[in-house]
Amino acid sequence: METLPGEPAPEPAAPDPDAPGATDAPGDVPDVAPRLRGLRRRRGLTLEAAAQRAGLSPAHLSRLETGRRQPSLPMLLALARIYGTTVSELLGEVAPERDPIVRAGRSEPVEADGWIYHQAGGPGRALQALRVLVPYATRADIVRVHPGEEWLHVLDGRVRLALGDAVHVLDPGDSAHFDSLTPHRIGAATRGGAELLFVHTLMQSPVAELCLGTGAPRLR
Missing domain, CATH: 1.10.260.40 (lambda repressor-like DNA-binding domains)
Structure with missing residues (x-):
């Protein structure tokens, strides 16, 4: 063997x-x-x-x-x-x-600590995809470390991404792909907030366990 x-x-x-x-x-x-x-x-x-x-x-x-x-x-x-x-x-x-198509409006958005999550992928998949509205300067903007990978793509506004000791500001159209064991922090860099697509590999994680909002999730 x-x-x-x-x-x-x-x-x-x-x-x-x-x-x-x-x-x-x-x-x-x-x-x-x-x-x-x-x-x-x-x-x-x-x-x-x-x-x-x-x-x-x-x-x-x-x-x-x-x-x-x-x-x-x-x-x-x-x-x-x-x-x-x-x-x-x-x-x-x-x-x-599973139905491979995720229709707009199929599920209600969820809010946690001011972060608003729209499901953009199917449930129970190894890759979890979300469309996220990121508020400016909230207590959810804290450092996280956990197993997995993350990918994000900025749709609107600007996003501040801290990876270890480096800080990056992402404009619309910019993306980032990183190992989430690297200490990281995600936040909006514009007062109007930001919107991004977010994909992670944490198996079937509820939104409250993501590296974004930390409060109890609730339907909008």
Whole structure:
């Protein structure tokens, strides 16, 4: 079986006292083992790295990936977060066909801390797309750091984007694409506010968890 550089070969089954909530033999979670291994490899993670993030031992994760043990629901939730997916995908459930067209006015805009969000993409996608009205000088203009990538394109007004120690002012037509583990801050640079298109890779995040507004979201 192929392994990543520095990754040990899967171990044979053995009693594993540090794995509460798992069963010993393959049972009623079919085909989850190869999906776990495939998703980990797609993320470029070794057994040690993935196990550490999930709070498991490498030996136990290896047994999950070879079908010698079955994961509990908490384990599936932890692994889904690490691999940037959903429990449904881990279990091989097929999502219903989504409408690829997002019509104007289909959903109500949502406001949080003065930021106004219009859904511009379909729900449940790995890429979440929004059209955002950014107010001038609000308390939501704070530094954020989180996993994922972000892309924004200025439609109207000017946007001040701080990335690490650098500050950029974006005019209409300008775009930015960056790793959101870089400390960043987004705000309007014009008193009339700004409008932008915003895309991020945080799986199924509600608007309250974005790097924009921080208050409780409410319908407009």
